[in-house]
Structure formats: structure tokens, C-alpha cells
Amino acid sequence: MTTIQAFTHASFIYTGENIVQKDGRHLNVNDVSAIEDGAIVFNSKKIIWVGKTEELPIKYKKVKTTDLKNKKAIMPGLIDSHTHLVFAGSRASEFARRCAGATYQEIANEGGGILTTVKATREASVEKLFELALKRALISYRYGVRTIECKSGYGLDHDTEMKCLTVIQHLRKALPQMTFVSTYLGAHAIPHDQKKSRYLDDILHKTLPMVAQKKLAEFCDVFIDEGYFSLAEGERILRTAKKLGLKLKVHADEMQNTESTKLACKLHAHSADHLLKVSDKGIAALAVGNTVATLLPGTAFYLKMDYAPARKILDAGGRVAVATDFNPGSCYSLNLPLMMNFSALYMQMNLAEIFASVTSNAASALGLESSKGSIKRGYDSDFVVLPYERFEEIYYRMGW
Numbered sequence: 311m312t313t314i315q316a317f318t319h320a321s322f323i324y325t326g327e328n329i330v331q332k333d334g335r336h337l338n339v340n341d342v343s344a345i346e347d348g349a350i351v352f353n354s355k356k357i358i359w360v361g362k363t364e365e366l367p368i369k370y371k372k373v374k375t376t377d378l379k380n381k382k383a384i385m386p387g388l389i390d391s392h393t394h395l396v397f398a399g400s401r402a403s404e405f406a407r408r409c410a411g412a413t414y415q416e417i418a419n420e421g422g423g424i425l426t427t428v429k430a431t432r433e434a435s436v437e438k439l440f441e442l443a444l445k446r447a448l449i450s451y452r453y454g455v456r457t458i459e460c461k462s463g464y465g466l467d468h469d470t471e472m473k474c475l476t477v478i479q480h481l482r483k484a485l486p487q488m489t490f491v492s493t494y495l496g497a498h499a500i501p502h503d504q505k506k507s508r509y510l511d512d513i514l515h516k517t518l519p520m521v522a523q524k525k526l527a528e529f530c531d532v533f534i535d536e537g538y539f540s541l542a543e544g545e546r547i548l549r550t551a552k553k554l555g556l557k558l559k560v561h562a563d564e565m566q567n568t569e570s571t572k573l574a575c576k577l578h579a580h581s582a583d584h585l586l587k588v589s590d591k592g593i594a595a596l597a598v599g600n601t602v603a604t605l606l607p608g609t610a611f612y613l614k615m616d617y618a619p620a621r622k623i624l625d626a627g628g629r630v631a632v633a634t635d636f637n638p639g640s641c642y643s644l645n646l647p648l649m650m651n652f653s654a655l656y657m658q659m660n661l662a663e664i665f666a667s668v669t670s671n672a673a674s675a676l677g678l679e680s681s682k683g684s685i686k687r688g689y690d691s692d693f694v695v696l697p698y699e700r701f702e703e704i705y706y707r708m709g710w
């Protein structure tokens with residue numbers, strides 16, 4: 311039996327109900343659906359009741375209750391819907407060199423860049439990778455993240471990719487207070503020690519079938535860009551994954567426009583991510599489809615690139631999520647509230663758009679919209695109590 315508990319006198323409870331009703335599109339600031347002086351009743355699994363404190367039903371007045379004294383707000387637990395959580399090795403010295411003027415190509419030619427991470431990840435044991443990933447997940451938890459997507463992709467061979475996906479299974483057992491969504495991203499880059507055609511064969515005929523059979527991932531993701539996987543190769547991988555029962559994500563239109571956002575929409579992928587170079591055709595496809603546009607402003611910041619055209623996507627009617635893209639090369643940050651700050655400052659997103667981007671739209675990007683991302687009776691009780699009176703204080707405080 312799970313104990314029923316309540317929080318009363320929350321300064322606001324942000325349910326996000328309107329956002330869900332509007333399918334996460336064309337949002338105005340009131341769509342965060344704030345209940346002033348709110349109360350919530352829940353057990354360890356589900357939300358049982360939510361409303362104004364003065365309307366709390368008598369039957370819940372005897373349960374274990376915490377009075378928030380109108381000093382703290384409640385919102386759905388944050389959802390970081392795009393991370394590369396599992397890898398080993400440090401690229402701190404490379405970062406310092408890059409900042410001092412070395413180009414990405416120079417670093418790569420010396421065997422640095424992604425190769426550094428691949429080498430360290432291949433050499434690391436499951437235990438070591440787990441220990442590193444667990445520390446990172448706990449940092450994310452402290453930022454208010456309750457659901458986190460984690461990709462493989464730093465093995466670039468069958469065995470290491472399987473090893474990284476196993477680590478995500480271990481995280482689930484170790485941290486039941488968080489939800490881990492597992493994504494196979496074998497097609498993250500071309501391995502340095504194998505021909506692309508051979509590696510593609512391995513992905514299609516060996517790793518993907520085994521990932522599906524062992525249920526090691528819910529999603530398959532592909533990096534489609536110049537110098538990585540072509541649109542046709544990406545489509546082959548994604549179609550194979552779909553046949554095997556996996557859901558789809560695409561690293562799309564980041565460095566160059568390849569019309570991979572359009573492909574993601576055509577294949578009904580749950581999300582198309584990055585989109586720095588998305589075309590008008592890609593935006594039109596997002597506006598009419600269900601594919602979520604997952605924007606990663608921390609990466610644009612870290613690489614000193616232009617931000618994704620968030621306003622254009624939002625005004626066209628696209629659903630936008632924002633995530634950290636936590637990874638060792640292009641965004642070494644787990645601070646999702648900082649990404650919300652960038653979304654406000656550099657992508658001109660309004661309060662409700664930012665709220666939706668880390669709650670219900672992020673839940674949609676992970677196929678979890680019927681249980682997460684909103685505060686509603688029957689939804690998972692993974693909401694967070696903020697140390698602030700209002701939601702917007704999270705991203706007003708830059709990098710806290």
C-alpha cells in the first residue's frame with residue numbers, strides 16, 4: 311500500500327493543462343494554467359487530486375501534509391529529452407585549445423575530438439561507465455529533471471554500443487526516482503577504424519536487431535549531416551528500426567541543411583533535433599505533423615553558432631521542446647534551467663513556450679505525454695517543488 315500525502319498552500323501549481331489541450335502549439339503566457347494557493351494530493355506513483363487549497367476535499371485533510379506557506383511553487387518534473395549521458399574520458403584540454411584558437415579539424419587530425427571519447431568509452435568497463443553516468447544523472451536530478459533521455463553513440467562498434475545501452479538499464483534500477491529513456495545512436499559518426507559500408511551493415515543487420523530483441527532501447531536516432539550519414543542512409547536505418555518496433559529520433563539539419571527534418575516528419579519520428587539550418591519546407595512539415603522540434607540552444611552557444619529559428623517554428627505552429635544535448639564535445643552542461651534562459655534570451659520564446667518545452671512537449675518527444683509533463687489526476691507524481699514562488703524564477707537565475 312502506498313501512503314497518500316499532500317502539499318498545501320503552494321504559491322502556484324502550474325498544471326500546464328492548457329498546453330496539453332492546445333497540443334503544445336500557439337501558446338500564450340496563461341497557458342501554463344497556474345492555480346494560485348494550490349494543493350496537490352498524491353501517492354508514490356500517481357497524482358490523486360489537484361486544485362485550490364480551500365477546495366481540498368475533506369477526505370484528504372487527514373493525510374500527511376506539508377504546508378508550503380505560499381513560498382514555493384509546484385510544476386511538472388523537468389524533462390531533458392536529448393542527452394548523450396553515457397561516455398568516458400575528458401576533453402577539457404581540447405576545449406582549452408579550441409578556445410585558444412585551434413580548429414575542430416586540427417584537433418581531429420591529431421586524434422582528438424570524438425575519437426578521444428570513443429577510445430575512452432571502448433576501454434571503460436560497464437562499471438566505470440555506470441559510475442560516471444550515475445553521477446551525471448544525480449546532477450541532472452538536482453536541476454529538477456525527473457525524466458532524462460540517454461543515447462549511446464560513443465562506441466561506434468557493436469560491442470561498445472551494447473555496453474552503453476546496458477549502462478542505461480543499470481541506471482533505471484539504481485535511480486527509480488528518475489525515468490530513463492534509452493536511445494540507440496550507433497549512427498552518431500563514422501568509426502575511424504571501419505569502412506562506413508561495413509559499419510552500416512553492422513547497424514542494420516547485427517546491432518539494431520539485437521537492441522530490439524533485448525529491448526535495450528525504445529528509440530533509434532541517426533546523425534544525418536555532411537560527413538556523417540546521408541539522407542538515404544539515415545532513411546534506411548530509421549525504416550529498419552521502425553520495422554523492429556523502435557520509435558524514431560533524428561539529429562537533423564544541424565551543420566548543413568539536408569532536409570532531414572522533412573524526413574523525420576515523413577517517417578513520423580517523435581522528434582527532429584537541433585534544426586539550426588532547417589528550411590522553410592522543414593518548418594512547414596513540423597507545423598502540420600506531430601514530430602516535435604527539439605532545440606538545443608546550449609550547443610549553439612558552446613559552438614558559437616547561430617541559434618535555431620525557434621520563433622519561425624513556433625509561429626508556424628510547430629511543437630518545440632528544449633533540451634541540454636549534454637555531451638563531451640559540443641555542450642558539456644546538464645543545466646536544463648540554463649537552456650531555458652538561453653531560450654528566453656536568444657530564441658525569443660515566451661514563458662509558456664519555455665514551460666512546455668521542458669514539460670509536455672518534451673514528454674511528447676519521448677512518447678510519454680499520457681503520463682508525464684503535466685499535473686493532472688492519474689499522471690505520474692514526479693512533479694517538483696520549486697524553491698521559488700514563481701516558475702519564471704528558474705530561468706531568471708542564470709546558471710544557478
Ligand SMILES: [Zn+2]
Binds near residue numbers: 637
Ligand atoms: Zn545530440
